[in-house]
Amino acid sequence: MVLMVAALILAPAVGAQVFETTPKSEAVPVGNAQNGKRIFTAYGCYQCHGYEGQGAAAAGPRIALPSLALPEFAAYVRQPAGQMPPYTKKVVADSEMADIYAFLQSRPKPPLAKDIPLLND
Ligand code: HEC
Numbered sequence: 001m002v003l004m005v006a007a008l009i010l011a012p013a014v015g016a017q018v019f020e021t022t023p024k025s026e027a028v029p030v031g032n033a034q035n036g037k038r039i040f041t042a043y044g045c046y047q048c049h050g051y052e053g054q055g056a057a058a059a060g061p062r063i064a065l066p067s068l069a070l071p072e073f074a075a076y077v078r079q080p081a082g083q084m085p086p087y088t089k090k091v092v093a094d095s096e097m098a099d100i101y102a103f104l105q106s107r108p109k110p111p112l113a114k115d116i117p118l119l120n121d
Pocket residue numbers: 040043044045046047048049059060061063067068073076077080081082083084085087092100
């Protein structure tokens with residue numbers, strides 16, 4: 001356990017991919033948000049979804065914070081149902097998908113309308 005915690009702390013520094021063991025002992029990748037930010041820009045996700053995943057009028061919906069769990073998120077990106085182009089494993093590897101997901105999860109929550117003074121005048 002101590003080793004695993006150390007690995008989780010050290011991983012971002014060395015850019016390694018860390019796998020957490022679930023009770024079913026399936027490997028669940030833990031993404032690196034910093035690398036995910038780089039990929040999100042390099043692979044053009046930002047062009048339709050905005051640099052923060054905030055969405056852009058008529059181009060792509062808000063995807064940060066993600067409403068889907070990682071497996072559904074990845075499945076959608078691999079096989080979108082609408083206008084979005086598909087990204088195969090050759091283009092976005094599973095580990096990169098986890099990084100993108102971690103980046104989107106790390107975005108700040110948008111404030112509630114009731115907490116924005118201009119909207120409550
Ligand atoms: C050419 C524009 C475009 C690009 C580039 C693009 N998307 Fe999309 N994306 C869309 C649109 C439009 C939708 C809305 C549904 C649809 O038409 O497929 C969408 C939907 C999604 C959804 C589903 C949202 C939900 O909550 O149902 C996810 C997840 C997503 N995109 C992630 C990504 C990621 C990750 C990348 C980069 C690897 C990416 N997209 C690149 C246009 C784009």
